[in-house]
Amino acid sequence: MESNDELVDGMIKAMERLKSGDPALNTLASYLYKADHRLYEYLDKLKIYTELEKPTPQQTQDAGKLLEKIVFLLFKGLEGLQSVKSFQSAGPQYDLLVSGDDIGWKVVCKTLYLEWENRDIVIEAKATKSPLEDKQFARLCSIMEHNLRGAGLGIFVTLNGASGFPKRDSTRQRAVSDCRLRQIIFHARTNKIIVVLDKEDLFQLTKNGTLIEILIRKIRDLSELSGLPTTPAEQFQEIDLPTHLKMLYHSNG
Template structure:
């Protein structure tokens, strides 16, 4: 009887032959992310911390540390990741730089539309109350283009998201892009690299198996499609964005 690890390895090998643009691939893609057992408890602490009104400086620092711990544990659950680094380089502070050098990581890269020569992922954790501004995006774009040329994906983990992105509160489809969203699109057009943003509501869902890969895939796909609406919640297996006469079918 094969072990669970052997079964997962077999599934990941099968993923190599699948078309990554097929929505059905999402079901198997979830096996690429198994939430670390320590993550739910850390997420619970983080959720409680977010409810503190008028936090002190020490509490704000603790919130930032919790967010960085969550990000690290999230990547511990991503199959194939073998290198985890957080350091002050000659020019920049890297919150977390993650990559892998094996077939499992290659499968993850395929699912995330990343070429294997640009298989690195760089993250920035921002535990502040306001949305990311264009200057935050511009800094990460510069790092990925000039310093970390082997990184094909950048991820912001934030509380309130970023300026210019469509929100669930708006009922109308966003037809114009500005601020951080504009920077995201131009950077991808220029470099074919991706930068995506997670807000606190999305972060709190990362304790469930498969969620991280599913969210990343949908966020990356939307950079290519520019639908003008937020990606479907991770609970929805299918992404349906159709006019009424087609949706009723």
């Protein structure tokens, strides 16, 4: 009888044969991200920090290190990860740079719409209370275009998102500006992707598969530009229809 690890290995090899964008890849996302049990403890500590009205400089510094630990555990859970680095290069400081070279990582790339020659993922952790500013977004765009040429996906892990992005529980966004505008232009010019995770996204990532599911939705929305925030990971379906069509979707005829 095959062990669970052997079964998962067989599924991943089968997933490698599917085409990028195939719905079956999304269904099997739980095999591509294994949540670390330590995330519960660290995310509880992060939640306490986010509820502080006036954190001290020391608390803010500690929150930065805590967020970096969370980021490390998140991306350590990706299938096929073989290279994980955090270092000061000749130029920029990289919070985290992850990649792989085997079939598992190839399936991760295919699921996240990444070309194999651009299979590296660079992650920036920002524990500031204010939304990410455009100049910080511009910095990562420059790094991915000129320094990390093999990075096809950039991810900001933040507490309160980025300027110009749709806010939760807000009406549909019709115009783009600030970081959101830069995200769109950068993708159009380079075909590379930068997405933003906020604290509400982070608090969902304690279940297997959730990191992959949320990244898929954020990447897809870069093309769709729905003007709405990303739906939670537990919502298996994303329904964005006018009322007269939504009624038909929910009825059985």
